[in-house]
Amino acid sequence: MARIDLDLAHAYKPNPQRDEDYALLPLKMTFNDGGAYALLGPSGCGKTTLLNIISGLVTPSQGTVKFGGQDVTGQTPQQRNIAQVFQFPVIYDTMTVGENLAFPLLNRRKSQRGLTPDRIRQRVGQIAEMLEMSGQLNTRAAGLSADAKQKISLGRGLVREDVSAVLFDEPLTVIDPHLKWQLRRKLKQIHHELKLTLVYVTHDQVEALTFADQVVVMTRGRAVQVGSASALFERPQHRFVGHFIGSPGMNFLPVRWAGQGLDVAGRVLPMARNPLHGEGSFALGVRPEYVTLAAPEAAGAVPATVTQAQDIGTYWLLGARLGAGSGADGGEQTIRARLSPDQRIPRAGDTVWLSLVGPHTCYYRDDVLIDNVSDSSVEVAA
The missing domain is CATH 3.40.50.300 (P-loop containing nucleotide triphosphate hydrolases)
Structure with a gap:
């Protein structure tokens, strides 16, 4: 050897x-x-x-x-x-x-x-x-x-x-x-x-x-x-890794810093500090496993319209649509969430609030992970 x-x-x-x-x-x-x-x-x-x-x-x-x-x-x-x-x-x-x-x-x-x-x-x-x-x-x-x-x-x-x-x-x-x-x-x-x-x-x-x-x-x-x-x-170091690893792969949403918080699909999430460390185009990455249902108006959550709910057996795969043309890229965004079968599963057409920001959230610029964001991510302001 x-x-x-x-x-x-x-x-x-x-x-x-x-x-x-x-x-x-x-x-x-x-x-x-x-x-x-x-x-x-x-x-x-x-x-x-x-x-x-x-x-x-x-x-x-x-x-x-x-x-x-x-x-x-x-x-x-x-x-x-x-x-x-x-x-x-x-x-x-x-x-x-x-x-x-x-x-x-x-x-x-x-x-x-x-x-x-x-x-x-x-x-x-x-x-x-x-x-x-x-x-x-x-x-x-x-x-x-x-x-x-x-x-x-x-x-x-x-x-x-x-x-x-x-x-x-x-x-x-x-x-x-x-x-x-x-x-x-x-x-x-x-x-x-x-x-x-x-x-x-x-x-x-x-x-x-x-x-x-x-x-x-x-x-x-x-x-x-x-x-x-x-x-x-x-912690995928590159967007391709986040996309390729996992079933399904990581969600990526265009985001921008809006002064006091993070603009995700037109909703500004108040943040204690800027996770993006600069200006320009960024993407928020979060795996479907870490997208969870939240209470309306919850910190770190965004509203979405359910487009489909699919029973995979050991989990439900939820597809949802965020925003309506007012997101960071000016367009509608889609997202997937893996939900436990023992919780109430929304149906197509329902409005839900989805929690995106937490310890497992990653941020990317030019497809590369912003390394100086800690594993604890960025805390959402109360």
């Missing part, structure tokens, strides 16, 4: 001039030895390019890749000692499950001292047990389901103890949805037990937030935030 330091940019076309010309805009990033990381973002954001640069399948057009402080930018995946698991199974159908799991170890036997036949059997048994395949070690892979074959691929990536890192490129694509949940939990358990450095590419936020200790959120070739699941949810 090794600490991985990246200081690079990458473009597939020569002489890039604009941001749009880059698959990866300039970034500096460190993956610590033994950490579990996820690269999360929509298709085309650069996460697979970044993974392939780490593995050595792609050489960055600018900058360096270092493993354990050593520059490995020009080295192959074999020289970097990387294990990689792809979207679809990469196994030998003519071999048994046990032979497939043992193959990476047998390949390294000459170069790794202490890798005796007994140790190989022990390691294969350990990985098979973790993946709940102990009873299939003597089963030929050709007759197995796609799910089982991909579990073998995961095992082949995890079986070696001497790797610098194990890289996963959306490895659960072909897995049955029910089994996906089990394997996400299993990978988390395996990481805790084996202490391998794992880097996992996905566009599925549930996979990323379940598996990884640290998540790298990417968009348009840029890494916009690296953090834990709670940090990404509670």
Whole structure:
């Protein structure tokens, strides 16, 4: 295992001039030895390019890749000692499950001292047990389901103890949805037990937030935030993170400072101090989970007209319309709230008051979080 330091940019076309010309805009990033990381973002954001640069399948057009402080930018995946698991199974159908799991170890036997036949059997048994395949070690892979074959691929990536890192490129694509949940939990358990450095590419936020200790959120070739699941949810550093993380994502409302308070959709909320720290265009961000029903005229609340109320099962999703052309951007604003099913749920057409400002409110300028607003947010004046 090794600490991985990246200081690079990458473009597939020569002489890039604009941001749009880059698959990866300039970034500096460190993956610590033994950490579990996820690269999360929509298709085309650069996460697979970044993974392939780490593995050595792609050489960055600018900058360096270092493993354990050593520059490995020009080295192959074999020289970097990387294990990689792809979207679809990469196994030998003519071999048994046990032979497939043992193959990476047998390949390294000459170069790794202490890798005796007994140790190989022990390691294969350990990985098979973790993946709940102990009873299939003597089963030929050709007759197995796609799910089982991909579990073998995961095992082949995890079986070696001497790797610098194990890289996963959306490895659960072909897995049955029910089994996906089990394997996400299993990978988390395996990481805790084996202490391998794992880097996992996905566009599925549930996979990323379940598996990884640290998540790298990417968009348009840029890494916009690296953090834990709670940090990404509670304090998105970029509007894209607030939008992408959560179901549904964060509400964003244009706001402005109106002298004694915050103008939100035409209603001035009295504030003890200005949370915006300047003039210009700003956005208030608040997650649907933290939008609550309030008493009429309550401090920190705004009136809204309910447009829909949808029963999701464990909660109700309320859609509402704020203002009537007098907001900070001169237009009507919409907002979503997640409400508990055990409270009275308004119906479409009802007028409600929604509380927006509190400890979980975030403020953004030019899509970036205003960092010097404390976690306690800004108190509403009485």
